[in-house]
Amino acid sequence: EAGVTQFPSHSVIEKGQTVTLRCDPISGHDNLYWYRRVMGKEIKFLLHFVKESKQDESGMPNNRFLAERTGGTYSTLKVQPAELEDSGVYFCASSQERASGRQETQYFGPGTRLLVL
Amino acid sequence: GQSLEQPSEVTAVEGAIVQINCTYQTSGFYGLSWYQQHDGGAPTFLSYNALDGLEETGRFSSFLSRSDSYGYLLLQELQMKDSASYFCAVRSGGYNKLIFGAGTRLAVHP
Numbered sequence: 109e110a111g112v113t114q115f116p117s118h119s120v121i122e123k124g125q126t127v128t129l130r131c132d133p134i135s136g137h138d139n140l141y142w143y144r145r146v147m148g149k150e151i152k153f154l155l156h157f158v159k160e161s162k163q164d165e166s167g168m169p170n171n172r173f174l175a176e177r178t179g180g181t182y183s184t185l186k187v188q189p190a191e192l193e194d195s196g197v198y199f200c201a202s203s204q205e206r207a208s209g210r211q212e213t214q215y216f217g218p219g220t221r222l223l224v225l
Numbered sequence: 226g227q228s229l230e231q232p233s234e235v236t237a238v239e240g241a242i243v244q245i246n247c248t249y250q251t252s253g254f255y256g257l258s259w260y261q262q263h264d265g266g267a268p269t270f271l272s273y274n275a276l277d278g279l280e281e282t283g284r285f286s287s288f289l290s291r292s293d294s295y296g297y298l299l300l301q302e303l304q305m306k307d308s309a310s311y312f313c314a315v316r317s318g319g320y321n322k323l324i325f326g327a328g329t330r331l332a333v334h335p
Binding site: 111112139141143148150153156164166203214215217218219 | 265266269312323324
């Protein structure tokens with residue numbers, strides 16, 4: 109079974125440009141999460157989809173970030189316009205449907221390394 | 226605010242035992258997880274504790290004390306391939322969102 113995949117693996121853009129990151133979760137996983145790690149700090153939650161619906165977007169830094177999950181399959185995270193502080197590693201994770209009282213393991217992708225110059 | 230504290234670096238030799246501690250302060254708590262990440266790779270799930278006590282998975286064990294808001298990851302019979310970053314993470318809130326620590330970089334030497 110394929111794991112979580114992310115594209116691109118690396119992206120270098122200039123300040124003010126637009127970048128779109130893609131995440132393909134594990135097949136059948138309804139839950140999809142975006143996280144970000146900036147400058148070697150902690151991995152921070154951005155948002156959570158359940159199927160195509162945004163369940164929690166409390167971690168989105170500002171309105172320059174737009175996440176979508178068309179049809180409840182893959183997800184995209186667009187940064188427009190990118191700023192220097194957006195540099196970091198963007199991780200995607202997925203998990204199965206939440207069962208009552210049960211922790212569902214989140215499986216992470218390898219991340220997209222974004223550098224804004 | 227919500228925070229998790231863990232040491233930034235730990236060094237050990239092959240065959241030794243190392244313990245990585247994690248203390249947390251979060252508004253909600255639904256369990257403590259541990260992830261391993263090799264440079265350039267994906268964070269990989271290692272273990273999860275929802276209740277107090279020790280969970281063992283091969284060479285790795287994880288412990289939780291909810292009353293102390295504390296947990297640790299114990300790695301035994303260290304191997305060179307265990308050199309990686311280790312993150313503790315708390316599920317805080319009902320939607321499975323993970324709050325991560327900054328990570329502990331473990332270096333295993335011959």
